[in-house]
Amino acid sequence: MEYPQDLLPKIGYRRIESENGELTGFYLMRSTNNPDIFDKSTEKLKDEFLEEQGQEYRFFTWSCNLYNCFDIVHIPFKVHNKDLTNCEWDFESEVDIPLINKDFEIDEFFGQYFILIDDLFINTQIPHNKAKVVNPYAKPFVYHSPNKCNFWHFELKWKDQDGVIINRNKSEWKNNLLSTMKSFLRESCIPIEDIDQTSVPILSSELFC
Amino acid sequence: MIALEIPPTQNFIQNENMELVLNEEHVKNFVIFENQPRKNKVFNSNKLDINRVLPLIEKFISDFKLNFRQFEEVKFETVISAFAKSISKILLYNPDKIGVELTKSGTLYVYSLISNYKIHFEVFFNHNIIDEPFECVVNIFENRSLVLNKNGGFSEVIKEIEELIPTASNEELYLTYINNNSAYGISSRFITEDWI
Numbered sequence A: 001m002e003y004p005q006d007l008l009p010k011i012g013y014r015r016i017e018s019e020n021g022e023l024t025g026f027y028l029m030r031s032t033n034n035p036d037i038f039d040k041s042t043e044k045l046k047d048e049f050l051e052e053q054g055q056e057y058r059f060f061t062w063s064c065n066l067y068n069c070f071d072i073v074h075i076p077f078k079v080h081n082k083d084l085t086n087c088e089w090d091f092e093s094e095v096d097i098p099l100i101n102k103d104f105e106i107d108e109f110f111g112q113y114f115i116l117i118d119d120l121f122i123n124t125q126i127p128h129n130k131a132k133v134v135n136p137y138a139k140p141f142v143y144h145s146p147n148k149c150n151f152w153h154f155e156l157k158w159k160d161q162d163g164v165i166i167n168r169n170k171s172e173w174k175n176n177l178l179s180t181m182k183s184f185l186r187e188s189c190i191p192i193e194d195i196d197q198t199s200v201p202i203l204s205s206e207l208f209c
Numbered sequence B: 001m002i003a004l005e006i007p008p009t010q011n012f013i014q015n016e017n018m019e020l021v022l023n024e025e026h027v028k029n030f031v032i033f034e035n036q037p038r039k040n041k042v043f044n045s046n047k048l049d050i051n052r053v054l055p056l057i058e059k060f061i062s063d064f065k066l067n068f069r070q071f072e073e074v075k076f077e078t079v080i081s082a083f084a085k086s087i088s089k090i091l092l093y094n095p096d097k098i099g100v101e102l103t104k105s106g107t108l109y110v111y112s113l114i115s116n117y118k119i120h121f122e123v124f125f126n127h128n129i130i131d132e133p134f135e136c137v138v139n140i141f142e143n144r145s146l147v148l149n150k151n152g153g154f155s156e157v158i159k160e161i162e163e164l165i166p167t168a169s170n171e172e173l174y175l176t177y178i179n180n181n182s183a184y185g186i187s188s189r190f191i192t193e194d195w196i
Helices: A117-123 A176-188 B024-030 B050-071 B076-091 B154-164 B170-184
Strands: A027-032 A061-066 A077-079 A104-106 A111-116 A137-144 A153-159 B002-004 B031-033 B043-045 B097-102 B107-114 B117-124 B135-142 B145-152
Touching (some): A111 A117, A176 B117, B050 B097
Antiparallel strands (some): A027 A061, A137 A153, B002 B031, B002 B043
């Protein structure tokens, strides 16, 4: 089984910007190791896919892929070589093609869910009503962060009111911020059945070449 | 009358795989129908639709069996109480949709849809609020915009919700029940003298 070369970064590629609406209409896709993703009672994303046991607040950085460039057929290619996934591609080097067993394996047991990027930019600003804190909020942003085996890798992160990236739950926000961020994500995350595939745009090469 | 009874002990039985064992008797003891006065009942409403309450109780128990380790440091009575109080209050709105998840993070999450309002209600048992058994956080969205964010004790949070979405009066609820009786499949035993 050969690794899909359309995932690999190529010399000449540049970072995809997203703060000025370049990715309007696109979806981020997150894959899971379990297809049972949505709670049967609430019909929302299960809490275990928002927070991982032992990795509290992992949603401060969510690893995602740009859907339509990274497709469902690519999910089974599980790269276990951390040298390929743990650091960002430098936008200069030529990368080697990952090899099965050495770098990746095939895992057909998976699930996936989607987030419309527009929703994050338009709707998600989390106010905080604690009197001691003046107008803080958490605002999500999408950051193109390709690695050596996946050019279409993005990260969903959060900034505070000063533009500083939030990487932990501030003590004075505890529980409220956490729950509110999760509520926004639960509102935004949808199954593939809810996507009108004909409405998903095709990424113009001008955005990354 | 529906009552959700507090079990007498928190010492549940575990099987050889250390999984919690809750059998039919346990479940039966959680839920008591009709007018059986019990000292320990925490969930008590004759104004609620059993067809809506029972699936929530079943889901709560199912989730608790899976995730009980996340609640080992919390009194079970507190978890039951949070669940019962939360869904009792929200069901009074006769929501278009309601669901519950006892999460692997050790919280109770209730989602409901009331007209255009999408209500995310989460209960935390690890908190620092003095004199409160648990902390509640509510986030209400209307047309995808956040219109209410509040955290605090149960009463404090419920008060904020009621200011945004007034609870229907008993009379209005009764009329809603009558009008929707066939649609909801409500048993006639729920229309009691006390209700009227």
